[in-house]
Amino acid sequence: MKDKMSILVVDDEPIVCDSCKKILTEKGFMVETALNGEEALKKFKKGDFDIVIVDLKMPGVDGMEVLRSVKKIKPEVDVVMITGYGTIPSAVEAMKLGAVDYVPKPFTPEELGQIISQVVEKRSKLVAEKAPKKGAILLDVFKKPPKVVYHPERVWVKDIKIEETLDENFLNEVRSTPGGERVIDCIQCGTCSGSCPLSYRMDYTPREINAMVRAGLRDEVLSSNSIWICSSCYLCTVRCPRQIKITDIMYALKNLAMKDKRFLKKAKSPLLSRYFVDNVNRYGRNHELELTLKFFLRANPRAILKHSLMGLRLFLRKRFSVFPKRIKNINQLRTMVRKAEALGGLR
Amino acid sequence: MEPRIGVFVCHCGTNIAGKVNVEEVANFASTLPYVTVAKEYKFMCSDPGQSLILEDIKQHKLNRVVVAACSPTMHEPTFRGVCQEGGLNQYLFQMANIREHCSWVTEDEESATKKAKSIVAGAVYKATYLEPLEVKKVKINPNTLVVGGGITGIQAALEIADSGHKVYLVEKEPSIGGHMAQFDKTFPTLDCAACILTPKMVQVGQHKNIKLFTYSEVLEVSGYVGNFKVKILKKARYVDPDKCNGCGECALKCPIKVPSEFDEELGMRRAIYKPFAQGVPNLFTIDKEHCTKILKDKCGLCEKICPREAIDYEQKDEIIEVSVGAIILSTGFQIFDARQMPQYGYGRLDNVFTSLEFERLCSANGPTGGKIVLKDGTEPKSVGILHCIGSRDDRFHPYCSRVCCMYALKYSHLIKEKTGAEVYQFYVDMRCFGKGYEEFYNRLLEEGVHFVRGKAAEVTDFAVYKGEEGKLIVRCEDTAIGAIRRIPVDMVILANALEARDDAKDIARIFSINTGADGFFIEKHPKLAPVSTTTDGVFIAGCCQGCKDIPDAVAQGAASASEALSLIDRGVVEIEPYTSVIDADLCSGCKTCIELCPYSAIEFDEEKNVSVVNDALCKGCGTCVAACPSGAATARHFTDKQIFSEIEGVLA
Amino acid sequence: MKYTYYPGCSLEVSSKSYSDSALAVSELLGVELIELEDWNCCGATVYLSYEELISFSLCARNLALAEKYDRDMVVPCSACYTSLKKTASYIQENAELRNKINQALQAAGLEYKGKVNIKHLLEVYVNDIGLDAIKSKVKRELKGLKVAPYYGCQIVRPLHGFDDPENPTSLDRLVEALGATPVYFPNKTSCCGSSLVATNEELAFRMQKDLLLCAARNDAEVIITVCPLCHMALDAYQKGVGKMYGFKFKIPVLHFTQLMGLAFEIPSKKLGVKTGLVPLNKALSAYI
């Protein structure tokens, strides 16, 4: 890593450029500025920037285009959007395109500083993660240690939890789902997480999830990988000494995350769920071939070759059917699904 | 004489006045029939409050008193005393509960005040018809029965016996000593359990005021406070206690080996046995379930060997009756059967032990002579102690067993001292609340015990990683470091819950006391009457009342002894005169009541052809009153007239 | 004995051999399985993750259809079993859920009164038919065959009550009744990870590795499953798992009904024992 990170600030208002430069230089960054998109891209191609801060709305080449180009040229560069009043939806769009964060205008020096330091921290964490781990505690006996394929999409930078930012209603949301009622009874013994076959890879263990639900950390919980890693094996549920139905709580959280479209972009489970739901709504039953094809085409096209070999072997044993089996009274099922949907779910 | 009623409304600080407009209630009371005076005051139970009532009794010539305050449990006796001082019969007093029944349980002030008024009116209406009653005085039998010869019962028995009163101590097992006799050391001082217990056991055995019944059970209890009659079953031990001197020749020769209960089945005993060397009385006992001579008339070796001819295969069970004035129950606990939680492998995986098993392993008089060893005889190099097995668990026992954290610390120390093994504690919370306990925890921290915060999820022998082969692996979430861990150990000790004995319900029935949802006996008041029960004269102490450690159990043993002694030394008991009376003129002699009375308190006078209530036995339950077809039975202090009037008052 | 049969989507195609063998074995045991007319997908874990109410309603439709007959419903797939059973019990326990589901059903002209009794196929064999009856039908004892009885998670959890959730024994006892030997298999209720295979292969493979390793270490000659998903996880991915961890696993995986069928001497073709991806080994071929 360079000892100083360099930042490119792009805004059509010179005063914003200047004040950003001042704030960030004080914080020890190398800062350059550009007053429009074209200039910015030119400078970007020449320089070696780590972070680009760019105004969303600019005449000519706008922020969105800068973002696209930057990500195309150097995907590892982090882009932070500056947004004005009323452009929040586009900010969300920008996040989807790969921006790491956004600063709403007007902002104070502290706000800018905080966001940038979060970005910096995340960058260093990722770099650290890519470096080979020294002396992992548990050495698998078998020569080949599993490949770590998971990377959290969004790293929550540790900070003081301000009461104001907590969501009081989160607990009620969870408690109003069948099985979620007893989340308040948790004594934090950890039996659930110790039993869970997958908790070791979760951002937060089931026990922590319980505590976070109670504390109102809605954002962290719903965008954590925990809920998507849960395989629904119910071991936590049968072992919890307070008889808390943790698996059901996980389902409630998955539902909430789905509703909010609040999941890791790389988490594939939501996608699988989506296709499965389409499948069932269409035929009344699951058509395995269609589901698999659709899912892998989108989620992991490279794996299709590997899976198609297995598919072939299954096919040869008559274990794959090309045609879906549709139930007879599919209309009845659809009416029911529509009605249930109209009832607005369980909460 | 026309009733002259005084009504006194208490604020109870803000407890009542915070919700109820007491002034309004007092004003309202003064409008009720026969009310001569009505007042309110901050604390009626205080000295000034009492003198206020006293003065009014004198000044206004009151002949009935109503106090509207808290529940009668606490202060009815106080105000009755005031009435007596003022020259009134104490049963001309009526209490109206406007705290528990009203201010504490009503949200809205207006309805609280309204409700308080109805309650007061009910009391006033009832008071109108109150009648003077006389308390009965009954002589108290000065002997005490103690049931259960563990440390608690031993303590209670010795305290009473030392004061010069006679004690009958009944113990189910062949020896007294209870669970404490199984322990090696005691926390937090680490003094040896046997060293402090054995002298006390010997004292019990030799005390001239203690009559010891071991291998015995209480079958039946009748009577009432001060005058209980107790039937004790003395099981045949097939050994003449007067001849046997405990030499043990017989057990050396007995060919039948049985897993020893005292050693938690880790060692063997013979069919003729003494549970442990220091057992009191120093007698051997034949276990008739296993003795082949008794089962099939084969063997008879012990009879041939005994130098004192003490063996008697013909001995029969005996039933003995004793009379006592007070009863102390100290029947103890049992431990939770860890087989109910298969994930911890008890009974399936070798080297998973229960707490009591470990005590025996550790004890110098145990099956290994105090060596901490695995099933294969080798010393463990690492040990995991799993807390809260069956405790703090809604599926089994929601309560905390209160002793496990501390004995787990004790085990850690003993293991380190004897084997130098690494010790891991898997705990949810460390609860070290007693004197010297936190210091003990600190000491163990310094001794290098690994404290893993997180309840163990499972114990498995399926090795996956290096260093796990041939070990027991404890899987858990270490909540302190926020990671899932697999910790391989050689030995696992389960800190299983203490629980109420399987026979607790039967015992409770015999002694007419109650068990709570957790199965333990219920005390009269958790804070102010911790060893009394709702049955007068029956006290409870030690772990039969709830989980506790030795210091607390001994304290309760002593407390129950002092309660019993204070009862006995009164010489007489006063019995509430709330009994039933049967009007001989109205009684048709149908005997309906005799069959129904749960206390067998009604006898039939053949001569006069009427039923008669025995005041000493009647508890005033009112069953006969409700059942009597001729309306001849009345319950004193709860007469029809009084109750109807009270209802009228409430509805007025 | 007559039962309403709910095969579930997997048994229609990818695990058809489970269905075939179940039907053949049942017939021999005098268990009549009558397929539920026009049943639909139970929603599985995947729909439940998406929308709970709709997912519960999907199960409720099946229950409503099944309620028309006065028969217990038998389910061979553990995942379907859990979905249906959980729905049935939540409908009983939770008034709000019941109300909403009823509205959804009503819209489709259906009604569920809460009377269907749901059983797993294993439960029917072990408890309703009984091991003695099964033993009496054994024509060829599977003497000495070392079987890893794998229950998986959903059949015993959450608290279905038909067997212990931590240490179930019904399948072990069934294996013994067939004359075979159940091997020590401490992982018998561990999750197979099949719900993660598509989305997080690494995690799923790690779980499957442990299961296969445990079976291999205890010299199992065959693993039997009571759920099509477990079967798929251990059979179809066995090679891949071995590759990832550097093992050569070669343990054939059978549906438990296939093993029963072999002991009953039902033609192996009918049982579809050769439709697994892991080839049969010597120990098993002896019975074919």
Ligand code: SF4
């Ligand atoms: S097992 Fe239950 S009580 Fe313990 S941490 Fe998990 S949810 Fe909480």
Ligand code: SF4
């Ligand atoms: S149900 Fe989910 S959270 Fe619970 S133990 Fe299984 S995988 Fe873990």
